[in-house]
Amino acid sequence: MPGTSRYILLLLIILLMTVDCIARGSAREQNDTLDAAHSRDNAVTPSADSSAVIKEKNWSFNGYVKDMQTVIIHKIDGPWVTDNLIHNRNNFKWNISKSFTFCLEERNRFYWGDIMAISPQYADFIAYDNGLVNMSWNIVSGKSYVFNIAIDRVWLDYTHEKFQVTLGRQRINWSQTFVWNPNDIFNTYSYFDFDYEEKPGSDAVRFQYFTSPSSKAEIAVKADKDRKITAAGLYRFNHWKYDFQGIAGVYTQSDLVLGIGWAGQIAKGGFKGEMSFFQPLKNFLDTTAVFLSSIEYDYTFRNSIFIQFEGFYNSNATNSANVLINQFNPGLLNAKNPFLNGFSIFANISYPVTPLISIALAGIYNPSNLMYFILPSFTVSLMNNLDLSLIAQSFQSYDPAIYGSCQTSIFIRLKGSF
Amino acid sequence: MKKAILAILMFAALYNANAQGLSAKEIVQKADDKNRGLTSQGTMTMTVVRPDWSRTITMKSWSKGKDYSLVLITAPAKDKGQVFLKIKTEMWNWVPSIDKTIKIPPSMMLQSWMGSDFTNDDLVKQSSIVVDYSHKLLGKEKVREMECYKIEMIPLPDAAVVWGRVIMWITVTGFDQWMTEYYDEDNKLVNVGNSYDIRHMGDRDIPTRIELEPRNKKGQKTIMQIDNIKFNISVDEAFFSLQNMKKIK
Numbered sequence: 001m002p003g004t005s006r007y008i009l010l011l012l013i014i015l016l017m018t019v020d021c022i023a024r025g026s027a028r029e030q031n032d033t034l035d036a037a038h039s040r041d042n043a044v045t046p047s048a049d050s051s052a053v054i055k056e057k058n059w060s061f062n063g064y065v066k067d068m069q070t071v072i073i074h075k076i077d078g079p080w081v082t083d084n085l086i087h088n089r090n091n092f093k094w095n096i097s098k099s100f101t102f103c104l105e106e107r108n109r110f111y112w113g114d115i116m117a118i119s120p121q122y123a124d125f126i127a128y129d130n131g132l133v134n135m136s137w138n139i140v141s142g143k144s145y146v147f148n149i150a151i152d153r154v155w156l157d158y159t160h161e162k163f164q165v166t167l168g169r170q171r172i173n174w175s176q177t178f179v180w181n182p183n184d185i186f187n188t189y190s191y192f193d194f195d196y197e198e199k200p201g202s203d204a205v206r207f208q209y210f211t212s213p214s215s216k217a218e219i220a221v222k223a224d225k226d227r228k229i230t231a232a233g234l235y236r237f238n239h240w241k242y243d244f245q246g247i248a249g250v251y252t253q254s255d256l257v258l259g260i261g262w263a264g265q266i267a268k269g270g271f272k273g274e275m276s277f278f279q280p281l282k283n284f285l286d287t288t289a290v291f292l293s294s295i296e297y298d299y300t301f302r303n304s305i306f307i308q309f310e311g312f313y314n315s316n317a318t319n320s321a322n323v324l325i326n327q328f329n330p331g332l333l334n335a336k337n338p339f340l341n342g343f344s345i346f347a348n349i350s351y352p353v354t355p356l357i358s359i360a361l362a363g364i365y366n367p368s369n370l371m372y373f374i375l376p377s378f379t380v381s382l383m384n385n386l387d388l389s390l391i392a393q394s395f396q397s398y399d400p401a402i403y404g405s406c407q408t409s410i411f412i413r414l415k416g417s418f
Numbered sequence: 419m420k421k422a423i424l425a426i427l428m429f430a431a432l433y434n435a436n437a438q439g440l441s442a443k444e445i446v447q448k449a450d451d452k453n454r455g456l457t458s459q460g461t462m463t464m465t466v467v468r469p470d471w472s473r474t475i476t477m478k479s480w481s482k483g484k485d486y487s488l489v490l491i492t493a494p495a496k497d498k499g500q501v502f503l504k505i506k507t508e509m510w511n512w513v514p515s516i517d518k519t520i521k522i523p524p525s526m527m528l529q530s531w532m533g534s535d536f537t538n539d540d541l542v543k544q545s546s547i548v549v550d551y552s553h554k555l556l557g558k559e560k561v562r563e564m565e566c567y568k569i570e571m572i573p574l575p576d577a578a579v580v581w582g583r584v585i586m587w588i589t590v591t592g593f594d595q596w597m598t599e600y601y602d603e604d605n606k607l608v609n610v611g612n613s614y615d616i617r618h619m620g621d622r623d624i625p626t627r628i629e630l631e632p633r634n635k636k637g638q639k640t641i642m643q644i645d646n647i648k649f650n651i652s653v654d655e656a657f658f659s660l661q662n663m664k665k666i667k
Contacts, residue, residue, distance in 0.1 A: 060667075062495055095667065159665065173517040198515045213505060213659035241508055243521055263521040270523035300525040302580070355466055355473065355533025384473055384494045417495035 063090040068195060068413040072115070074406070083113030089198075091153075099160060103170075105153035105198070112145040122146070131169060132203040132223040152201050164208040169201045172220050174234055174247060175274065176261045179346045179364075180312040182276035182292035183261045185232060185251055185335040186222055192373075192393060195413070202230075214238035228252040241265065247276070251335060255280050255290075269299035278336045290336050291315040310346040317341055342368025356381040370398040389413045442553035442569050446586070448593040450548050452622065457482045460619075460647030461492075466534045469637035473533065476645075478666075484546050486658035490666050502538075503663045509538065512663045519660060524578060535609065535630045535640035537580070550577035551584065558590065561597050562612075565590045581608075592616070594625050607633045620648040 065088045072081040091105045109126070116122050123146040129136035136150035155168030175181035179191045189199040204222035211217060215237035222230045232249020242264030251257045259276035278290040291313070298308040316337040343366065350360035357380045364373040374394040381387050394408040440448070457480075464475045475494065481487040489502040501512040502522075509522040527538045551571035559568045566587035573579040582603035587596045598611040609632055613625030624644070631639040656662075 062498060064496070162661065164661070171517040175518065208661075210659065210661040213656060213661075214508075216660065238508070265523040265525075268524040270521065270526070272521075298523065298526075300523075300529045304529055306529075352530070352533065354468070355530070356468075356471065381473070385496060387496070415496075 058095045060093045061091070062418060063088065064415055064417040066195075066413055066415045068411055070113075070115075071410045073408045073410070081114045081118060083111060083115040085195075086110040087195075099158055101157040101159075103153055103155050103157070104151065106149065106151045108147075108149050110145065110147045114144075116142075116144045116146065130200070130225050132225065132227065133169075134225075135169065152198065162210040164210075166206045166208075167204075169203050170206065171199060171201045172204060172206055172222070173199075174245070174261070176243075176245070176263045176272045177274050177294045177296040177310060178272075178298075178308060179296075179310050180292075180294040180339055180344070181274060182294055182335075182338075183245070183247055183259045183274040185230060185247070185249070185257055185259075185276070186220060188333045188335045188338055190333055190338075194391065195411070211237075214243070224252065228254070232257060250281070251278060254282070255336065256284075257335075266297070267299075269297055272296045276335075289315075292336075292338070304352050306348075306350045308346075308348040308350075312339060312344040312346070314339055314341045314344070340366045340369050340371065342366060372396050385417045387415045387417075389415070442555035442567075443548070445555070445567050445588055445593070446551075446553050446569060446571070447548050449586075449588045449595050450546070452593050452624070453595060454481065454484065455620075455649030457651050457653045458620075458647055458649050459651050459653070461645045463643045463645055464534055464536070465641040465643070467637075467639045467641065475534070480653060480657065482653055482655060482658065484549075486655060488658055488663065488666065501663045501666060503658060503660065505658055510660065510663065512660075514664070519663070527578070535632055535638070536642070547571065547584075547586070550574055550579050556585075559587065561587045564596055566596050592623060596625070609633060619644065619646065620650075622649060 066085070068085045068087065070083050070085070087107065087109045089105070089107045092103070094102045096102055111122075111126060119125075123138055123141045126146055126148050127136050127138045127150075129150065135152075135154070136148060139147045139149055141147070151169065153169055153171070155166050155170040157164065157166045172186040173184065174186070175184040181188075186202045186204065187200045189196070202220075202222040203224075204220050206218065206220040208216055208218045216235075218234040218236075220232060220234075224230070230249070230251050230253075232247055232251075234245055234247045236243060236245040238244075242262050245261045247257070247259040247261070249257055255278040257276055257278050259274065261272075261274040263270070263272045265271055273293070273295040275291070275293040278292075280287045280289075292315070294310055294312045296308065296310040298306065300306045314337065318337050318341070344364055345366075346362065346364045348360060348362040350358060352358045357378075359379075360377045362375040362377075364375070366372070374396070375392065377389065377391040379387055379389045389411070391411045391413070392408060393411075396406050459478075459480050461476070461478050464477070466473045466475075473494075475497070476492045477489050478492060479487065479489045485504075485506050487502075487504045491497045491500045499514045501514075503510045503512070509527065511520045511522055512518075513520065522538065529538060530536070531538045531540065551573050554570045554572075556568040556570055559566055566589050569586050569588060571584040571586060573581060573584075580602075581600050582605060583601040585599040585601075587598070588594065589596045594613060594616065595611075596613050598609075599607055600609040600611070602608050609630055611628060611630045614627040614629070615625060616623050617626045619626065624647075626644040628642045629639050630642070
């Protein structure tokens with residue numbers, strides 16, 4: 001089976017390239033005439049390529065190097081657990097032709113510290129890859145360290161006028177709101193996993209057709225580690241100064257999923273929302289659907305203070321006691337149960353003290369599970385491409401049963417971008 | 419240099435002949451048309467200057483009329499690839515690393531853009547110096563050697579403008595926005611904008627450096643340098659789309 005799917009991928013790529021060659025061949029004559037006309041008046045054709053005016057190289061390479069020190073504190077007098085992560089990310093993009101683009105992004109992470117010795121499964125957890133093809137490897141590991149190389153984007157894109165198809169590991173982001181994303185059924189991520197800025201990708205094929213400058217139709221099919229298929233369509237359009245979207249499909253071959261989402265404004269502030277129903281296909285009529293909903297409002301004041309509120313509802317009754325572990329374990333995260341059940345409220349206030357320094361304080365409260373989270377952060381730009389962040393995540397509860405697992409994590413991160 | 423002066427003088431004669439009896443609105447209209455062109459494409463460097471430090475952002479921009487504009491950030495590295503798209507009164511931000519299109523609400527439009535003294539609104543020219551204000555010609559004044567029309571602009575009641583009043587000095591010879599004072603609703607002077615370095619860009623001579631200085635903050639300013647710009651290029655409305663936003667380079 002894995003062999004077969006690889007052949008299908010290869011065949012699709014060859015097919016797309018052939019189509020492109022043919023299309024370019026027939027377009028060449030037309031272009032020659034157009035170019036002659038354009039060169040007379042410095043014209044730019046209405047395409048993404050601005051090379052008519054400025055000659056560009058057809059590839060790009062960028063990324064960053066980060067070092068993050070983590071301290072996990074259960075009790076202030078108890079043992080503190082520390083670990084350090086040296087993290088390099090490389091993004092490579094090649095604009096092969098006007099129609100074809102290739103992208104490869106990979107990350108190299110070296111973890112070392114106490115946490116490795118305390119939780120022996122930590123190395124497996126770092127190597128975890130939910131994709132159809134495993135592209136995450138622990139190159140070396142020992143009692144106190146692990147070095148991992150992972151590819152989280154590798155795709156080939158073909159665009160012909162308003163049609164676009166992308167094949168390979170990619171991020172299919174259908175989300176609108178900030179913290180919880182019921183419409184993000186392809187690559188669920190955790191808000192707490194802030195250091196994974198790019199968020200995970202999916203092994204998928206994605207067809208997009210842009211019906212107008214601000215609307216599109218989309219179909220995406222992905223296969224995960226267990227060869228379960230998620231296939232869904234999206235239609236997004238713009239009306240009354242709102243972006244609206246509807247989604248429908250099958251989630252991991254087990255549930256019918258229907259959802260809506262929007263992004264607009266009320267009283268000049270951003271008003272966004274997402275809702276999704278997951279109905280199990282097995283015993284379709286006898287089972288109750290899982291309903292997820294998030295609604296967000298944000299407002300920026302004249303003095304640049306930014307406030308943001310998000311309410312989330314999760315009807316999934318699956319045990320959420322291990323929420324903290326789930327949030328950091330990509331293997332346990334899933335679109336049907338992205339956070340604690342019941343209602344959760346998120347509030348955030350941030351302020352750029354100067355253009356170089358920004359401070360923020362966020363909180364999450366979930367009354368059904370008697371839990372709350374306090375998330376302060378401080379970022380300073382040291383140089384044009386060098387940032388220092390101090391971030392804390394404090395997880396607390398009133399519930400004596402889980403009180404013991406309450407903890408505060410402090411992260412100090414230095415990031416240099418190139 | 420002699421040639422440039424001659425050219426300016428010739429322009430001056432030409433414009434002067436045409437400018438006789440222009441109303442305040444017509445002068446502003448001419449200045450706006452000149453600055454904007456029907457369409458434009460350029461590359462710019464913005465430098466945020468503070469007493470102890472400075473930061474530089476470079477970008478490419480495309481525009482068509484006052485309804486369409488697209489800005490691609492090309493540096494610094496951490497923001498590279500971000501795109502801002504404006505279609506009529508709506509604005510979107512494309513963040514390529516997470517494949518997310520974020521719709522920018524109006525309250526965010528008036529926020530400082532990427533830490534500078536410019537707002538999102540200044541950048542994509544959401545509001546129009548022609549349509550959103552009433553204009554009054556206060557006379558002529560010399561500003562940094564240039565003879566200018568001094569025009570008072572008061573925002574119309576329902577216009578999405580942050581200012582209470584704007585005074586603009588527009589050069590008589592070239593219809594360039596040479597100096598601008600921005601007052602808040604309490605008639606307190608907030609920002610002063612100055613233009614410098616008239617150079618030939620595309621088909622016209624324009625100031626290529628604009629400095630915006632907040633009045634009450636010493637040693638603080640934002641410099642917008644036009645590295646190159648072309649006007650009246652042929653660019654379709656379809657260029658300004660969510661699809662192209664993700665493909666632009």
